[in-house]
Amino acid sequence: MTASLTVNLQADSQLLRSNLSIDVRDSALQLVGTTRSGRSLPLEPGLYRVSAVLEDGREHAEVVSIAEGTNVSVSLGQRERDARAIARREQVAPVADRAVYLEGGQFLDIRWPRGMGLNPEHPQVVRWNAAWSLYSNLMDGLVIRDLSLAPTAPGTVVLSGTLERAGAVPLKNETFKFDATLSDTPDASALRVVDAAVSSPIVAAEPAWRWRRTRALRELSLDGLPIFGNASEDVVLSLPGPYRLSYNEAARRVHVDAFGSPDNLGSILLTTADGEALSPPDAWPGRARDLAVLREAVTSVVGGTVGVLAGVRFPGTVLEGSPIRGLRPTMRDIALSKVSDAVEFASTASEWGFCADGERLGVAEFSGDGNIWSVSLPTFVRAAHEAADVRAGVCDCTVRFRESGAGVMPLALIASWRTVASTVQHMLLEHRYEQAASVAELAKELLMYKYSDPVGATLGALVLHGIGKLREKEDWLKNLALAFRWLPDGRILRAALLLASKDETERNSAFDMLLACVEERALFTESYSLLLTLLRRPRVREDQENRRIAALSTLSERYPCVEWDTLTFTTRRRAE
Amino acid sequence: MNELAGVGCIVPEDLSKPGTHVLVIGVSHYDHGLDTQNPSALCAEFGISNLTSAARSASRIANWLLQRNLIPPLPPLASLRVLLSPIEGELDDEPVDARLSAAPRATRANVEEAARQFQIACQSHRDNHAVVYVAGHGIRLTKNGALLLLEDFGADDAPKKLHAAVDMISLHDGLDHENAAKQQCWFVDVCREKPEIATQYMKLPVGIAYDVLDDGTSVDSSPLLMATATGAKSYALVGGYSLFCDALLWALDRGGAATGSGGASDRWHVSFSTLCAKVPKYVEEVAQLHRLVQKVDIGGKPTPGVFHVYDRRPTVKLTISLTPDTASSTSKLQLMDRSFAVVYECASQWPASADVDAGLYSIHVTDASPHPDFRDLVELEPPAFDYTVRLQ
Numbered sequence: 021m022t023a024s025l026t027v028n029l030q031a032d033s034q035l036l037r038s039n040l041s042i043d044v045r046d047s048a049l050q051l052v053g054t055t056r057s058g059r060s061l062p063l064e065p066g067l068y069r070v071s072a073v074l075e076d077g078r079e080h081a082e083v084v085s086i087a088e089g090t091n092v093s094v095s096l097g098q099r100e101r102d103a104r105a106i107a108r109r110e111q112v113a114p115v116a117d118r119a120v121y122l123e124g125g126q127f128l129d130i131r132w133p134r135g136m137g138l139n140p141e142h143p144q145v146v147r148w149n150a151a152w153s154l155y156s157n158l159m160d161g162l163v164i165r166d167l168s169l170a171p172t173a174p175g176t177v178v179l180s181g182t183l184e185r186a187g188a189v190p191l192k193n194e195t196f197k198f199d200a201t202l203s204d205t206p207d208a209s210a211l212r213v214v215d216a217a218v219s220s221p222i223v224a225a226e227p228a229w230r231w232r233r234t235r236a237l238r239e240l241s242l243d244g245l246p247i248f249g250n251a252s253e254d255v256v257l258s259l260p261g262p263y264r265l266s267y268n269e270a271a272r273r274v275h276v277d278a279f280g281s282p283d284n285l286g287s288i289l290l291t292t293a294d295g296e297a298l299s300p301p302d303a304w305p306g307r308a309r310d311l312a313v314l315r316e317a318v319t320s321v322v323g324g325t326v327g328v329l330a331g332v333r334f335p336g337t338v339l340e341g342s343p344i345r346g347l348r349p350t351m352r353d354i355a356l357s358k359v360s361d362a363v364e365f366a367s368t369a370s371e372w373g374f375c376a377d378g379e380r381l382g383v384a385e386f387s388g389d390g391n392i393w394s395v396s397l398p399t400f401v402r403a404a405h406e407a408a409d410v411r412a413g414v415c416d417c418t419v420r421f422r423e424s425g426a427g428v429m430p431l432a433l434i435a436s437w438r439t440v441a442s443t444v445q446h447m448l449l450e451h452r453y454e455q456a457a458s459v460a461e462l463a464k465e466l467l468m469y470k471y472s473d474p475v476g477a478t479l480g481a482l483v484l485h486g487i488g489k490l491r492e493k494e495d496w497l498k499n500l501a502l503a504f505r506w507l508p509d510g511r512i513l514r515a516a517l518l519l520a521s522k523d524e525t526e527r528n529s530a531f532d533m534l535l536a537c538v539e540e541r542a543l544f545t546e547s548y549s550l551l552l553t554l555l556r557r558p559r560v561r562e563d564q565e566n567r568r569i570a571a572l573s574t575l576s577e578r579y580p581c582v583e584w585d586t587l588t589f590t591t592r593r594r595a596e
Numbered sequence: 597m598n599e600l601a602g603v604g605c606i607v608p609e610d611l612s613k614p615g616t617h618v619l620v621i622g623v624s625h626y627d628h629g630l631d632t633q634n635p636s637a638l639c640a641e642f643g644i645s646n647l648t649s650a651a652r653s654a655s656r657i658a659n660w661l662l663q664r665n666l667i668p669p670l671p672p673l674a675s676l677r678v679l680l681s682p683i684e685g686e687l688d689d690e691p692v693d694a695r696l697s698a699a700p701r702a703t704r705a706n707v708e709e710a711a712r713q714f715q716i717a718c719q720s721h722r723d724n725h726a727v728v729y730v731a732g733h734g735i736r737l738t739k740n741g742a743l744l745l746l747e748d749f750g751a752d753d754a755p756k757k758l759h760a761a762v763d764m765i766s767l768h769d770g771l772d773h774e775n776a777a778k779q780q781c782w783f784v785d786v787c788r789e790k791p792e793i794a795t796q797y798m799k800l801p802v803g804i805a806y807d808v809l810d811d812g813t814s815v816d817s818s819p820l821l822m823a824t825a826t827g828a829k830s831y832a833l834v835g836g837y838s839l840f841c842d843a844l845l846w847a848l849d850r851g852g853a854a855t856g857s858g859g860a861s862d863r864w865h866v867s868f869s870t871l872c873a874k875v876p877k878y879v880e881e882v883a884q885l886h887r888l889v890q891k892v893d894i895g896g897k898p899t900p901g902v903f904h905v906y907d908r909r910p911t912v913k914l915t916i917s918l919t920p921d922t923a924s925s926t927s928k929l930q931l932m933d934r935s936f937a938v939v940y941e942c943a944s945q946w947p948a949s950a951d952v953d954a955g956l957y958s959i960h961v962t963d964a965s966p967h968p969d970f971r972d973l974v975e976l977e978p979p980a981f982d983y984t985v986r987l988q
Contacts, residue, residue, distance in 0.1 A: 043858070047934035047956040048909060049975075051858025066934035067956040069975055079873075083956050083973040451872040453819075453898040487899045488814045520812035549739030552798065553765060556737070557808055572799035584739045585891060 023065050023086045029057035030097035031075055036443060041458070042096070045069040060091065070094055075436070075443040077450030354388035354421055354428070362397050366415040373415030373435075376401045380506050381543055384419060387595055389428055395419055396543045396589040398434045398441075398475045401506075432588040434475070441476025444483060445587060456483045474504045475543065481513050482546050491517055508540040509547035516550055531564060538571045542589045548582065551575075602713040603706050604677040606695040607662070611716075614723035615674020617777065618661050619714045621744065621762075622654020623647070623681045623702045623732030628750040638757060639750035642733070649832040650731040651682035652690060653785060653841035655699075657729045659692035660849055667905040669860065671725055675717050677710045681732075681747040702732070703748050704760035708804050711767065715806060724777035726818075730764065731838060734786025737798055740820060740895030741765030742784050756801060763802035768820055768896055770806025774813035779901045781868065782820040785840045819868050820896030821875060831888055839890060843878040847871060848903075851910035851978030852878060854954070864954075866904040909953045910978035914940075916959065917947040917984045927964040929985075931957050954978050961985050 025044065031037040037057050044053045047067040055061045065088040071081035080096045356364060356372055362382025366373035374382060376399035386393045400416035417435055421428045434442045440459065447456035460480035477500055484490040490497060494517060501510035511533050518530030534554055542548040555572055559565045583590040601609035628636035630645040639645075658678045666672050679702040680687070687697075700706045718726045733745040742764050749760040764784050771780060823840035824831075832838040837845070847853035853866045853874040860867070876892035883890040914931075918924050924946040931940040931950070936958065942948045954976050961970040967987035974983060 045856055045858070045956075048953070049856030049864075049955055051856060067958065067973060069956055081975070083975050085958065085973055451876055451894045451898070452869075453872065453894070454869050454900055457899070486897060488897055491812065517812075520810045545739055549741070552738045553741060553769070556741075556798065557810075558801070569799050576796065576798050584736065585893065 022088045024060045024062045024091045025055075025068065025070065025084065025086060026060045026091060026093045027055060027057060027070050027072075028093065028095045029072060029074065030095060031057075031439075036075060036439060036459070040072050040074070042070055042072045045071075070096065072096055073447065073450075073452050073455040075439065075446060077443070077446030077448070077452050077455075079452075354386050356384060357387045357392070358385035359383075360385075362399050371418045371420035373418050374399055375416045379504075381541060383541065384432075386419070386421075386430055390595055391592050392595050393430050393583070394591045395430050395432050395586075396541060397432055398479075398543060398588055400435075400438060401474060401504075429583050429586065430590055431586055432590070434479075438473055438476060441473055441479055444476070444479050448479075448483065449587065453483070453487060457487050457489070460484055461489075474500065474507060474510075478504075478507060478509045478513075478543065478547075481510065482544060485513055485516065485550075486546075507543055508537040509543050512537050512542065512547045512551045512554075516554060519554060528564075531559070531568075535567060535571050538574055545582070545584060545586050545589050548579075548589050549584070601675065601717075602677075602709060604679045604700050604710040605675055605713070606678055606698055607673060607676045609675040609717060610672075611674065611720040613674075614671045614721040614725075616666060616671050616725040616727065617674055617714060617717040618658070618676040618727045619710065619730075620654050620658040620661070620676070620678045620728075621702050621707060621710075621730040621732070621746075622651035622679075623745065623747055624649065624651040624683045624686055625681045625747055626733070626745070626750070627748050628752075636750040636752050638752075642735070642745075642750070644733050644745065644750065646683050647732065647832075648683065648686065649836060649838055649841075650785070651680045651702075652686050652836075653832065653838040654678070654729060654731045655680055655682075655687055655690055655692050655696055656837055657783075657841055657844060658696055658699075660845065661727060661729075662693050662695070664848075664904065665907055667863065667907055669902060670905055671723065674724070675714075677714055679706055679710055702746050704746050704803055707746055707762060711762070711804055711806075715771065718771055718777040718780075719775050722775065722778055726771065726777035726780040727783075728767070728780070729783040729785065729844075730762070731785040731841070734764075734784070735761070735797060736822075738765065739893070740768075740822070742786055742822060743797075743802060744784070744786055756803060758797060758800050759803040761803050763805040764820075766802070766805035766808060768818060769808045772814045772818060772897070773809045773811055774815075776815055778816045780815060780818035780896075781871075781901075781903055782818065782896060783823075783840070783844065784820065785823040785838050787824065814897070817868055817899040817901040818896045819872055819894060819898035819901075821872065822893040822895060823879070824890050824892070831883060831890055839879055839882055840875075840892065842882070843875045843892075846878055846979070847875050851906070851954070854906060854910045854978050856954075860900060860902045861905055864906040864909055865902050868898055868901040868903055871903055872898050909955070911951050912954050912976040912978050913949070913980040914952050914976060915947050915949045915980070915982045917982070918961070919984055919986050921946075923964045923967055923987050927985075927987075928962050930960040930962070932960060933957060952976060959983070959985065961987070 027042050027044075029037050029040055029042070031040065039056065042055045042057065043051060044055060044061060044063070045068065046052050049069060052063070052068075053061055063086055065086050067083065067085050069081055069083050071079050073079050074097045082094050082096060084092055084094055086092045356367075359374070360383045361377050361380035362374045362384065363377050364372060364384075365375045372384070374384060374397050376382060379401055382397035382399045384395045384397055386395065397419070398417045414437055415435055416438070417432055419430050419432045421430055434445050436442045444456050444459050447453070447459060460483045481490060481493070481497055481500060484493060490513065497510065497514050497517070500507075501514040504510060515530040515533040515537070518526045518533070521527055521530070534551060537551055538555075542551065552572075552575065555568055555575075559568050579591045581592045583592055624647040626632065626639060626644055626646055628634060628639045628644075630639060630643065632646070655678075658676065662673070662676055678696060678699040680696075680699040681702040714726075718724055730744045733749075735743040735745070737743065743758065744762040744764055746760040746762065748754075751760065754760060764782070768780075768782055771777065821840075823838065832841075836842070843852075847870075848866055851864075853870040854864050855867060855870050856864055872894045876894070879890050879892050916929060918927055918929075925944050927946070928943045929941060929946075929948050930938050931952065933939050934956065939957070940948075940950045940952060942950075956973065956975055959970070959972045959974055964970065964987050970985050970987055972985075974981070
């Protein structure tokens, strides 16, 4: 071994940072070893992939080249950590600077200068094309949904839709609705130069975008006769084209809409510094990449009826996005109508925050979209003797809304400062069961003896139950079930173990425990599902069988509609 | 070794040694569905009409399971039971093994017998493996539990409302004990009915169910992947396969969930872990591209295990584009392995495409004047990898 590798994990929790397992694979992706953060691993020179599943439940990986005699250091999770920090600061969606729709090409383009995609420092574009039905920016976690385009007049279209932005994990996606009126007044003899930037955020429910036009057209000429104009104004041309456009700065990002004869829909001639190039005769976004190369080098455009937009030729009218209204978070359509045994705290524009209110299970009720949801809240319930203010200024858990197959659905999440519980939660949501079990095992002392977070302990117990290892922690589970009477989940889990007992008394006791839990609201959906599954199994004794059927009837009446795809127990009913 | 053992078994059943036992059910045709000549009241209540691709998807999955090469530590195929209720013409032109044409209809009677024999097979050796895939209409009763509705579901003269339904969670839990196949994988590709309807049926007995032993013992692992969320449809491409089926084929046949050695296998393989992580993502992303929402749920016991082993390193279809285009006439591409030996090169033919083994590589682009040379390290994951070289 003549080289070595050191991997540094960027995790918020010291416990996780020092204990999470890091896989190291060779160039054939064969596992050559595992290591921990900060430790040096001797390796042969070569290419290696290092990876770990971090607090967000996602696998973070880097490919590194290790040369002979070197010690290479790699950091995992730093970018995501930065992104999370930015996301925490954000109260509203970032500013979009441009929206363009091309009638002929059926092509919509919304552009953010920065701050919208997964890489917060890079500009992002989301595109939609009629031929593709949808063209989203999946790489940057941006997706347009439910897009509606309604022409209201020649050269005017009203668009509305929803934009979803991926969060640090998929279930933290944020959803924004947007609507806009895009318009232009195509004129056979008009040429308009648009070079615009937006000066105001469009998320603040402003009635309109305000355009700030800053750059002037340097030169427009017809057969050598210069015509001068300003960027914000239409230029009326006396004769039909072709016209020559030229700029003082070759790299300037100027968009030109030239409207002329409607018959000329074929290829157009682009004159570049090195010669002439012909644009492909289609408007597919895939071609945009080819032509984008030309954009900076284009010094003139010959021909009418076409627009040159970011290097793509479109056989139609370019409609610009002014004004755009909206792009507001969906949750503004949803209202928090009631909170029981918890306190709303530190809510933001896109999610509600909650803290515990005594040793009780909190429930929040939301209304909107014709529904009323009741959501069990995974708050940080402290024992009576513990200090009340563990983390000043931050909430214990949040609730946000996301799209599901049948509309929107609330999702309650444990706050990230509860690192162990939050990590287990994200690993479950990302289907990383092996890692979730490892973390639950890792944290068992924390969960078993300190009782600092019974909600986190219950989540750990659910993971252990899911992988069949809960029986090894039976004593701990007994304590969890007995010590936290306000949390029925522990008793449901305990009953699940006791029902397998050879002792009939224990089995009967477990059955009674289940029946008692019917009267209480569960915290986690998984616990409630387990309760139902256990109650659906027929009993041999007639008296128990009758009580079992009665219990199922009670549950089906009390919770006719359960949102099974949520982490915490969530029910829905239609609003009156 | 028995001859074909009972209903739906299309390969000779062998219970003499540990093996892999498979049960596949696909129901597209419903005798009493809304679009039949004699729709029943129950089918009307559930809004059940014929499906177009459930049987085809089941047939395709069964075909893959039948033809796959089972490499240790996976035990050999010891039984494969297939029951299909296609609509007319659904399986025409389906490129599957001829043995699948013998699959009986997925009626209550056939499925009950096949399920019974499957249970016996799974319990024949502790070292057995089991795979279950079902597709059709369904009802979701709990987070992890769903009913599969069979071809004759909803008959007015049925003794019970749920007579022709299979309680999938009871089948799953009924095989979760120390005498059953130690590794199992369950795929439930059903639509989930609206929960308002489902809760009415929560306390009703289901026609086909296993007894759950509850003896405190359990199998090593038995993940259960459910194709869709509450009240949501499980989508399929018209004339194609269900999205979930497509995701499984992507993950298994095309290597989308393949991972290198480590853990339980010293070869490239698909583990339960990668299956549970990658199939939901694939389904969600493909659904998004069609402006749909479909989310896969994972239940059961998703502990470590190997689902499929490859006999060689998977191949990746690599496509490398170059920008700016003006540099393409001179630029040369080299793909290098760990020792910087060139495994692929091309000159001035962009985009470059090649089939290469999955793994880590170094990409070099030279002679791109006036642009500087370009280098990057990439991980090529099957089945395909698109990359754009952006010259500065």
